[in-house]
Amino acid sequence: MSLPHFIHESLDDILSEWERECIEARRDAAPAVRRVHFGKVLQAVAAEMKRSKASDPMVAATVAAFERGAASDGTPTAPHSHASQLVDDYASLRASVVRQWRRRHPDPSPADLDDLVQFNEAMDRSLAELAATFSPSESQPHSLFLGVLNHELRTSVASILMSAQVLTHRSTPGSPEAKAAQRILRSCQQVRQSLDALSDFTKVRLGEHLEIDRVPDDMGVLCRQALDAFARVDPERKVRLTSDGDLMGDWDTTRIREAVGGLIGNAARFASRGSAVTIAVDGHGADEVKVTVHGDGTPIDVETLQTIFDPVARVESENATYAGLGLGLFIVRKVVDAHGGQVSVAASPERGTTFTMVLPRRA
Numbered sequence: 499m500s501l502p503h504f505i506h507e508s509l510d511d512i513l514s515e516w517e518r519e520c521i522e523a524r525r526d527a528a529p530a531v532r533r534v535h536f537g538k539v540l541q542a543v544a545a546e547m548k549r550s551k552a553s554d555p556m557v558a559a560t561v562a563a564f565e566r567g568a569a570s571d572g573t574p575t576a577p578h579s580h581a582s583q584l585v586d587d588y589a590s591l592r593a594s595v596v597r598q599w600r601r602r603h604p605d606p607s608p609a610d611l612d613d614l615v616q617f618n619e620a621m622d623r624s625l626a627e628l629a630a631t632f633s634p635s636e637s638q639p640h641s642l643f644l645g646v647l648n649h650e651l652r653t654s655v656a657s658i659l660m661s662a663q664v665l666t667h668r669s670t671p672g673s674p675e676a677k678a679a680q681r682i683l684r685s686c687q688q689v690r691q692s693l694d695a696l697s698d699f700t701k702v703r704l705g706e707h708l709e710i711d712r713v714p715d716d717m718g719v720l721c722r723q724a725l726d727a728f729a730r731v732d733p734e735r736k737v738r739l740t741s742d743g744d745l746m747g748d749w750d751t752t753r754i755r756e757a758v759g760g761l762i763g764n765a766a767r768f769a770s771r772g773s774a775v776t777i778a779v780d781g782h783g784a785d786e787v788k789v790t791v792h793g794d795g796t797p798i799d800v801e802t803l804q805t806i807f808d809p810v811a812r813v814e815s816e817n818a819t820y821a822g823l824g825l826g827l828f829i830v831r832k833v834v835d836a837h838g839g840q841v842s843v844a845a846s847p848e849r850g851t852t853f854t855m856v857l858p859r860r861a
Contacts, residue, residue, distance in 0.1 A: 501599060501613035502544035508598060513537055516594040520587070536591050543620040550616060588625045592618070596656055606664060614657055651693055659686045684731055694756065708836045710750035712861060717745040717754070717787045718779050724758035725777065728766075735766050736774035743781030747859035749837065754857075757833040757841075760826040761791040761853045768851040769793030786839070789855045797845030806843055807831040830855075 505512065513533050520532075595617065603610050662682040669676035718741035725737050758777075765775045773794045780788040798806065807827045834841040839857035 499602070500547075501610070501617055502547040504599060504602060505540050505544040505595065505617075508602075509537060509540060512540065512591075512594050512598055515598065516587075516591045519590045519594065532587060536587065539624055540591070540595070543617065543624065546620050547613070547616050584628060585625070588621065592621055593656070596660075600660065605667075606660065611657065611661065614660070618654065618657065651689070655686050655689050655693070658682065662686065684733075708753070708832050710753055710833075710836045712748035712750055714746060715749055715751050715754075717741075717747060717749070717781065717789065717857075719745075720749065720751055720754050721758050721777055721779055721789060724755045724762060727755070728759055728762045732766065735769075737762060737766075737777065738774050739777045739779070741779035741781070743783075743787075745779055745781040745787055747787055747857065748861065749857065750833075753833045753836070757830045757855065758789060758791070760830040761789070761855065764827055765791045765793035765851060765853060767793075768795045768798060768845075770795035783856075785860070786856055786858050789857075790852060791855075792850060792852045794850040797847055797849075797851050798843065803843060803845060807841070 499507070513536065516536065517530075517533055596614070599610075599614070600606075606614075659682075662679045665679040666676060666683070669679055718739075721739060721741070725739055728735075728737065762775060762777065769775050775791065775793045778790045778792075780790070807830070831841055834855055834857065837857050838861065839855065841853070841855045843851065843853050845851040
């Protein structure tokens, strides 16, 4: 069964999974109106894909025409009050389609992958068309562009990841092909982390606060989970974790793992080759828990220290020049701020580079 036929046949299941994700992500308590809207979007996308398969020389504009409709006062057709909410909804809707499509086709053929690429292109056109209807007063143009770019890159990474998983299953363990597939999987994980940071950055630029959902948990366990995630991306880097004291508190577990992972990754940037990054979790404070992440090596220069938690910073280490998005520590600071805590960095030739995060146990 082709992907457009699958969308038509499974539309209710796709939308139900998307709706559950919206509720779990706290984007909306009852996204029923948006469900109707996105049902029409998926139907238009599937129709566009079918026409393309029939060798229609025109790149179908059905989705764009559907999205372009507006009320007389200029209000966008889609029931979204913020551009970032629109981007989030498209991302989760696309993920719902791809997940269910993968369950139906665990071993995709080249034609299936072509369908997935075509689906991504149609969804990108739909998102871009509707995003353009938001006025500058509702969102900054550059931030909206970043949101759309994040959406497009994320789905491309999903396609690469899907293909790499197929290669992994078909390759002999330990073979050059299997090793290459594992490198692709690790690279996809790194890109996903950057896209997560870009998504949060876009929300902040669009005027939204990072939402946190506090639940009781052990900071030592959360740091261990962040360390394990980092090890999958950089298995050759040695990281040691120690913890002591009462480590319980109310935290947003996903955000804290993200913040600790960001500190580990940045400490590893400045650690000398072959040295270990150390994480120390101190729970002796009555009302707070402190997490320290340290790496030996050439320290960060004084000028960089002043701006290291700003977005899009360029940082150099003795190992390499890191000129990526530079959003990791900016997001760390925003996560810590949302918890009412503090984050800082210190560096010296004798002591290397140390990041310190202090979080209150309760709101």
